[in-house]
Amino acid sequence: MSNPPPRTASQATDPLTDHEYDGIREFDNPTPGWWYWMFGTSVVFSALYLVFFHFSVAGWTVEDSWSNDQRAEFVRVFGSVGQLKADDQSILQQIDNPQFMTIAKAAFIGNCSACHGKDGGGLVGVNLCDESFKNIKHVSDIFKVITDGANAGAMPAWKRTFSDNERVILAAYVASLRGTTPAVAKAAEGEPIPAWPKPAAK
Ligand code: HEC
Incomplete structure (x- = not known):
């Protein structure tokens, strides 16, 4: 035509x-x-x-996909550190490792923020930034709660989702949230507990 x-x-x-x-x-x-x-x-x-x-x-922002990629990369280099211990001092020492805190933060935002808020201020889950805790007396209890869950699964168990090392650094990240100021803070639940011990000199 x-x-x-x-x-x-x-x-x-x-x-x-x-x-x-x-x-x-x-x-x-x-x-x-x-x-x-x-x-x-x-x-x-x-x-x-x-x-x-x-x-x-849902983890679709540029920032989230960047931290997910970074996490994948750090998980790759995890191999070199061997097995991290899950006692109070070993967990607290990880807070000084910026690489690990970046991995843990990405894992927290991707998996925990739906219930605890992006900055840990608490939504369905409890506020992790304040001085009161329900299941925690020692830093190592954070690792236990992350591993096995709490309150009949209201806080899910994560031992199948995360390796031991990942749960250690997640525990360190959660410990580091204590004393920070979240955008929206849920009312304190549980009992005030003593401050974390000072990290021992390495
Ligand atoms: C489905 C919602 C949900 C998700 C997802 C979730 N949590 Fe929780 N979490 C809770 C609830 C609810 C509690 C309070 C349990 C209780 O009442 O004893 C809790 C408690 C905790 C506690 C103990 C706080 C305390 O005061 O005893 C820690 C630590 C914790 N969560 C860390 C995490 C981490 C780290 C993740 C991600 C890997 C996560 N949670 C994901 C709901 C959730």
């Missing part, structure tokens, strides 16, 4: 607009339908994009 020859102004049936600039007149043609479709589609797309990639809680 060949295209019809272009119309000349004299053949035009469309109405002219009433303005004229330097002898140039303009047909009053409506904007084509396909243009409106493209415009509408990009408006809808941008709204969805904004929600998913800037306000997402």
Whole structure:
């Protein structure tokens, strides 16, 4: 099928607009339908994009995918540290390891924040930033609660999800949240407990 020859102004049936600039007149043609479709589609797309990639809680933000990638990388290098111990001092010492705290933070945001809040302030789960705890007296109890859960599964057990080393550094990360100020703090539950011991010199 060949295209019809272009119309000349004299053949035009469309109405002219009433303005004229330097002898140039303009047909009053409506904007084509396909243009409106493209415009509408990009408006809808941008709204969805904004929600998913800037306000997402499902780990779809640029920041979250960066920390997930970083976590995968650090997990790869985990091999070199051997088995970390789960006693109070060994756990507290991990707080000084910025690499491990980055891994633990990513794991916390990906797995724990739905219940404890991104910064540990507490939602369904308890506030981990305050001085009161329900199941914790010692730093090592954090490791135990993460491993086996608490309150008949209200706090799930994570021993199948995370390796021993990952649970040690998660415990260290949770210990480091104590005394920080979350954006929204859930009311304290349990009993106030003594401060963590000072980390022993290495
Ligand atoms: C399904 C919701 C949920 C998820 C997910 C969750 N928790 Fe919990 N967590 C809870 C609840 C509820 C409690 C309080 C249990 C109780 O009442 O004894 C709790 C308690 C705890 C405690 C003990 C606090 C205390 O005062 O005794 C720690 C530590 C903890 N969670 C860490 C974590 C970590 C780390 C993760 C992620 C690996 C995590 N939680 C994921 C719901 C959750």
